[in-house]
Amino acid sequence: MTITNLIQQAVIKSLEGLYHQSFSEKDFQINDTRPEFEGDYTIVLFSLVKKLKLSPDKLAKEIGNKLTEHHNNFISSYNVIKAFLNLTINDDYLQSFLFENYKNENYGTQEITHLKIMVEYSSPNTNKPLHLGHLRNNFLGWSVAEILKTNGNKVYKSSIVNDRGIHICKSMIAWQHFANGATPESTHTKGDHFVGDYYVRFNNEYKNEVEKLKSKGVEKDKAEKEAPIMKKTQEMLLDWERGKPDVMELWNKMNSWVYKGFDETYKRIGVDFDKTFYESDTYILGKEFVQKGLEDGSFYKKEDGSVWIDLSEQGLDEKLLLRSDGTSVYITQDIGLVKQKFEQYHLDESIYVIGDEQIYHMKVLKEICKKLGMPFADKILHLSYGMVELTTGKMKSREGTVVDADDLIDEMIETAKHHTKELGKVKDFTNEELNDLYETLGLGAMKFYLLKVDPKKRMVFNPEESIDFHGFTGPFVQYTYARIQSILRKVEEQPATGNQQPATVSLLPLERTLIIFLEKYNNAVIQAAQELNPSVIANYVFHLAKTFNSFYAEHSVANAENDEKKKLRVCISVMTSIVIKNGLHLLGIQVPERM
Secondary structure, three states: OOHHHHHHHHHHHHHHHHHOOOOOHHHOEEEEOOOOOOOOEEEEOHHHHHHHOOOHHHHHHHHHHHHHHHOOOOEEEEEEEOOEEEEEEOHHHHHHHHHHHOOOOOOOOOOOOOOEEEEEOOOOEOOOOOEHHHHHHHHHHHHHHHHHHHOOOEEEEEEEEEOOOHHHHHHHHHHHHHOOOOOHHHHOOOHHHHHHHHHHHHHHHHHHHHHHHHHOOOOHHHHHHHOHHHHHHHHHHHHHHHOOHHHHHHHHHHHHHHHHHHHHHHHHHOOOOOEEEEHHHHHHHHHHHHHHHHHHOOOEEOOOOOEEEEOHHHOOOEEEEEOOOOOEOHHHHHHHHHHHHHHHHOOOEEEEEEEHHHHHHHHHHHHHHHHOOOOOHHHEEEEEEOOEEEOOEOOOHHHOOOOEHHHHHHHHHHHHHHHHHHHOOOOOOOHHHHHHHHHHHHHHHHHHHHHOOOOOOOEEEOHHHHOOOOOOOHHHHHHHHHHHHHHHHHHHHOOOOOOOOOOOOOOOHHHHHHHHHHHOHHHHHHHHHHHOOOHHHHHHHHHHHHHHHHHHHHOOOOOOOOHHHHHHHHHHHHHHHHHHHHHHHHOOOOOOOOO
């Protein structure tokens, strides 16, 4: 049980004993005490002042007296500022907590809940490589899954590969027209990049054809429909849905190139999945649901044969479900996938990590599932996140202006190499150790930078800023971890101080601050899960690292004032390193043993 929970229970018990009424934790707030005031935790009592018709000062003092009288095993003293009751935690309690937990490698792991949750992320298209936007999606999805797992849930990581549709056919048509039989192997190109180049080639050719038609007096809308390469692409999509052998053969071949490329990138960035779904499978099931919706009146056909649903009553307008030529759209496969997920895994919740531009789409999906009478419609949750841009502005994959994930990873590792060499502290590293270190730092910098911002916020990614060893960055936290390992190695070289539990001592301010901060890691893990927000963990580990560095600047570990203080500070150092390592793991970031 956390200190916050203990305080909540103690305050409720004290209130009920004093005023003979029922109370809950909703009747008051518990905050960290502001630095300018004495205390560790502050009880905010404003909501109780009106309810109990007492002055703030009188109410706070009565509760404070009750707490220190009956709960002095962990509350040592209090002070009052208006309706703010500031509590100081007992030194002995804090040290008992530290000595009981400082070697616990699983510290922060919560009790098993038996809830089954699926987190869907990545969801790439097989017509282009992963890019910067995909990186935020992958890091966010993987991290949320790990956070939920640490909170005791059974978590399934999944991805839906968008492996069919008009965009896939664009790459296929372009390859047929312009490749002359070229392959990733013959051009020494990574498979996903190879196919992505033909997607860009298609769009360039399409633009040229549209402009030619317009120059002949054809209206823009008509030119866009009549462009020969687009008509061939639409014909190929129909052939694909009919299962035409030569089209299917090309589709399988080009997708295999892309999958190989994706796998290389996923392995490099440390992202994995328990289950991969394919749109080419789920869209068929979705079509069956569309037919069912037509039969029961949930959906309707327009004169051109296209199928729609009217969600005006839900404030969502009309939504296309099948095109007039019978080909499906994204929402079609999404309907099929919902059923597949819940029936196969019996989920309590299905979380979709999708950008905020799809908020409307996800609302529509949920309403369609309700219309179809799916009992799990309310278990669909959209974790929407803001788009990520570079300092140079927005990216467009069809114009070839996207920053490929692989290129960005290479740049980050090179930047980490440059900054590390500037520090000049790696002269005794082997080349293999250096390469591992640069990769650990480069990927850590990128993941931390993309995860330290609340998912709901849009953000600009600055590679150079993300690698700063002194800023709010992954390398700063990683460096602190490596620094602690260095301290502990030096301590181990000194004469042993015994294995018995250290005696309690009077805590100095920074010692108290660090122990209380370590105790709050459980709260951070729980909060991050409740909010589906890895930035809670990123902010926590950064401030923990910052606090440890302030502590170490003031107090020696190896040369502490006495043996008991040395034991205390070793315990603090060990636990800080474990919590940093565990916290960074939840962000998908590795820690270096030395830097």
